Amino acid sequence: MQQDPTPASKHLILIGGGHAHAIALLMMAMNKPAGVRITLISNLVQTPYSGMLPGLIAGHYSFDQVHIDLGRFCRYAGIDFIEDTVTGIDPLNRTVQCLNHPDFSYDLLSIDTGSTPDLSTIPGAAEFTTGVKPVKPLLAYWDALQNRVLQGDDQQDIHIGTVGGGASAVEVMLAMQYKLHKLLSKEQRRTSHLHFHIICGPQQILTGHNNRVKKRYLNVLKQRNIALHTGFRVAQVKQGRVISDTGEVIELDEIIWATSASGAQWPARAGLECADNGCIRVNDYLQSLSHPEIFATGDIADMVNHPRPKAGVFAVRQGAPLLRNLLAALAGQPLIRFRPQQQFLSLISTGDRYAVASRGPFSFAGFWVWRWKDRIDQKFMQRFSDLTQLPDQIPGAQLKIENPDMRCGGCGAKVGHSILNRVLKQLPPPPNDIEIGLNRPDDAAVIEVPPGKLLVQSVDSFRQLVSDDYLFGQIAANHALGDIFAMGAIPHSAQAIVCLPYASDEIVEQRLRHLLLGASKVFTECGIGLIGGHTSEGAELTLGFTINGLAERQQLLTKQGLQPGDRLIITKPLGTGTLFASDMRSQAQGRWISQALQHMLHSNYRASKILTAAGAHACTDITGFGLLGHLHEMLDGSSLGARLWLEKLPVMEGALACLRAGLFSSLHPQNRKFSPFLDNLDEFSGDTLTELLFDPQTAGGLLAAVSSDQADAVVAELQAAGYPEACAIGSIRPEGNGSVTLM
Template sequence: MQQDLTPATQHLIFIGGGHAHAIALLMMAMKKPAGVRITLISNLVQTPYSGMLPGLIAGHYNFDQIHIDLGRFCRYAGIDFIEDSVTGIDPTNRTVQCLNHPDFSYDLLSIDTGSTPDLSAIPGATEFSTPVKPVRQLLSYWEALQNKVMQGDDSQEIHIGTVGGGASAVEVLLAMQYKLYKMLKKQQRSTDHLHFHIISGPQQVLPSHNPRVQKRYLKVLQDRNIKLHKGFRVSQVKQGRVISETGQTVELDEIIWATAAQGAGWPASAGLECSDNGCIRVNDYLQSLSHPDIFACGDIADMVNYPRPKAGVFAVRQGAPLAHNLQAALTGQAFIRHKPQKQFLSLVSTGDRFAVASKGPFSLAGDWVWRWKDSIDQRFMRRFSDLTELPDQTPGTQLKIENPDMRCGGCGAKVGHSILNRVLKQLPPPPNDIEIGLNRPDDAAVIDVPEGKLLVQSVDSFRQLVNDDFLFGQIAANHALGDIFAMGAQPHSAQALVSLPHASDEIIEQRLRHLLLGASKVLSACNIGLIGGHTSEGTELTLGFTINGLADRQQLLTKQGLQPGDKLILTKPLGTGTLFASDMRSQAQGHWISLALKQMLHSNYQASQILTAAGAHACTDVTGFGLVGHLHEMLNGSGLSVRLRLAKLPLLDGTLACLRAGIFSSLHPQNRKFEHSVLNIHEFDGEILTEVLFDPQTAGGLLAAVSAEQAEQVVGELQASGYSQACIIGSVRQEASDQVILA
């Protein structure tokens, strides 16, 4: 998608990746309003589509088929994606608080965080049952339950039940029974020890459906030996049983809770008008009754004029009017009302590939209904996976910004003094050994180099890699520190070089604050701080750091120091180049990027200390030139060779898939020129793993040579310190001069 370079003047934040938000974001991606920065905050990179959840439990779908990849979609749509949990909002100051990020400022806010079953009113329910939502928690429980059944003794009876008689409870239980029976029968084992129950408060199952549907499901439950406990209102849950208001008891070893849901507590705590169940009360425009700059939809919203059940079909149909009204709020246009239908098409499955369709008093059933449901669900999901159908971004209504084409160059392009001052006041203070720095601003920073120490300096800068400024600040700082750690030096101080895209003062201030707070988090963990820097405005975000370090001359590590017999240790996995090249093309799965970011956020600080203490003979950090490029630098002029075990190279999830798709970093062809350093690369023609050798890394690991006697111990220490994929990847030989030999 083409990038909109219109300076951002307004910030629209979506909290939660529910069905309504997914549709609204899709529609806004089709015609994104110019001058609006859009951010989605979600604790899930992949959000489940509830209509397909029973099919996943039954084994008809895999995980990816029923999840919308929010990270991948947002990258394609030009939307900033923040993986975090929202803990609160401040409607007065228009800020959003998150668990692991600084506050976000907004001009317009939309909330679609869903709901979860209310366990709080029933003693013991929280301790002894598993709710159907959050889905991630249910799926973890389901995996454990399958293992328990398959590894258990068939003579041991297991009673499994859902509390709740609605469609969710019935579909989930039928799907579980179907999958467990299928797994046991595949091993020619009995299913007689499994017993299934539905605990229904009302006197009938599926109370919101017509009598024909209820009658059909009563027969399904009877045919499948599922015990229905009607009129059983649970008052207490204990280990292994549920107790009703009248004192009846049902023995249950496994309890799944699927009753009336409630919203999160923070909207009400923030002062939004909410119903007793914690859901935000909204008008016909999906606008908060108490705060017109806040919208809500999906299960977290209660439409006061049109109360409806909490069902996915209503959430999906809120997406289009929500998108229109958010656009209207940003551009001053007229809102449209949303009136949800009273009767809706319901498609409920029976575990196997059979389903019942109903609308009002009518119903139909059959395996063809399941195929119909499947086609509807698959078509919905393709809207978010087949991203080629999205057009190039066509900016909508132009928002006003003062003289957007009259931005100055030179020092006139600096970020304003007042903005800079406000941001710098929020940063942690620098260490006390800084003579002149941000604590005493002057024309330049002054540091006192202790006697007997060497000053080690490095500089790194690059374009924005991920649309999360706080994470990008951390990654850029981690990357810049890598050279200092590779030389066995102790970091001392840092200066930042920041270029921010043109935007309103409020947006520039928030972005600068997130960048520098992210960097400061990494620097503070190394007991150093920022002592100066420079800011400017430009067409894109870039961030770099000059890092100062101190080292004893005799303890300084360099690239040249390899000794015959040394083992080569790599502390972190490879693959960031191809993964983020794929991400830029919206071809990388969101969870690949999420896992890669976790590795990139992992500092080399402890690894450097472990390697230095072990007396490493040589060390470098694996970054832009790729593994072979940096090995070439270590071997240059040594007269030695490295035998590299190709199959032992640690890789990030998704690396091979991206390489097989032919997606390479733009630096990859240049790095390929180092292949002359690989003596026998021709023997591995067609082996995709060889491409990993030339993949440029960002915030990559350390590559060190240690004595063979210490290598295994060093790897153990690294793994114990959190470098879980640290390993020996090769050894130093005298077979060929300055060459890498693949094995």
């Protein structure tokens, strides 16, 4: 997607990846407002579609089929995606607080975080039960439960039950029963030791549905031998049992909690007007009653004039009116009232491929209803999965911004002095002794090099590859430090080179703060700090660092120094090049990118210390030239050769799938020019792992040569130090004249 040429002057933040936000973002991607920076903050990179969750539990769908890939979609739509948990907001200063990021500033805020069963009101519920929401821990629990049943003794009775008689409780219980029976039957094992229970309060099951639906489900529960406990009000939960307010006990080995839901606590703490259940009270425009610059929708919102059940069908219908009012608010235009429908089509599954439909007083059921439901659900999800090329810029809400073509170049393109000063005051001071630096600002930094030390310097800079500025600051810092660690040096200090896109002062300040705080987090962990740098404005964001390091001459590691018989050890898995090339094309799964980022955020600091202490003969970091290119640099000019054990290469999840699809980094073809140094490439033609050798890495691992008698111990030490995928991937042979043999 083409970058918006209009500098951003307003910041719209959406908290949560609920159904209404998903629909609003999908529509906004097709008609994105000019001059607005849009950020989605979600603790899930893939958010579940509730309508298909029972089908996932029953085994009818895969994980990806029922999850909207927020990371991939935001890349496609040109929206910044932040994977983090929101812990609070400050409506007065218009900031959002997160668990693992600095604060975000906003002009307009929308909240769609959903709701979860309230486990706080019943003693023991939080300790001994699993809620039907959040979905991620529920699915982890479900995987573990299936394993326990499969590994258990068929002679031992297992009682599984839900507390709550709503649609979610009934669907989940029927889906679990169906899947467990299917798993055991496949292994020709008995299922009679499994007992299922649904525990209702004072009311019957499926309140809010007509009597025809209730009667159909009562028949289904009877046919499936699921015990229904009506009039049972749970007052206490203990290990393996629930206790009613009258003292009655039901023995349950597994307890799923599916009672009435409540919202998060932080909106009320921030002063937003909320209902007793923690849900934000909103008007007909989906605006907070107390804070008009904040919108809320989905299960987290209570429409005061039009109360409705907490159901996904209402959240989906709120997406379009939410978007209309967000765009209107950004453009300073009147908002439009929204009135939700009173009757709606409900489609509830029964575990197998059978479903019951209802609307108002009507109801019908059958396998054909499940197929109908399946088509509706699949069509909904395809709106997000079947991404197509967006058209060129479509004008949205027009905001008057200074023409970027009229912005100054040269020193006139620097970030303003007041912005820079405010950001620098928030950075931690450098822990080492700096003669002149940010502690005493001057025209240049001054460093006194200790006697007998060698000054090791490196510089790295590249374009932004992830929309999360705070994470990008950490990645860029790790990448720049890699050369210092590869030399066996101790980092001493750093200077930053930053180019920020044109935007309002508030947005520029936030982005600079997030970038430098992210970098400072990495530098502080290494015992160093920023001592200076340079900022400028430009068409796109770039970030780099000059790193200074100090080393004893006898401890200095270089690329040369290989010895016959050495083992080649790698500290991190490969695959960032193809993964982010795929991400740029909106083809990578969000969880692949999320996991790749964790590898890129992992510093090589401790690995460098371990390799230096072990007396590594040679070392380099694997970056742009890929594994083969950097190995060639280690062999260049020597008479030695190397063997690479392809099957031993550690690979990031999704990387091979991307390579097989031909989604290569733009540097990949250049790196393939190292292929003549592979003396048996023809034997492995068609093997995707060979393409991995040419994949450029960002913030990649170290490649070191260690004597064979120490290799196993070094690998074990690296794994114990937090590099679980560190391994030996080859060896050095005494002949070869710089060639590499694949094995």
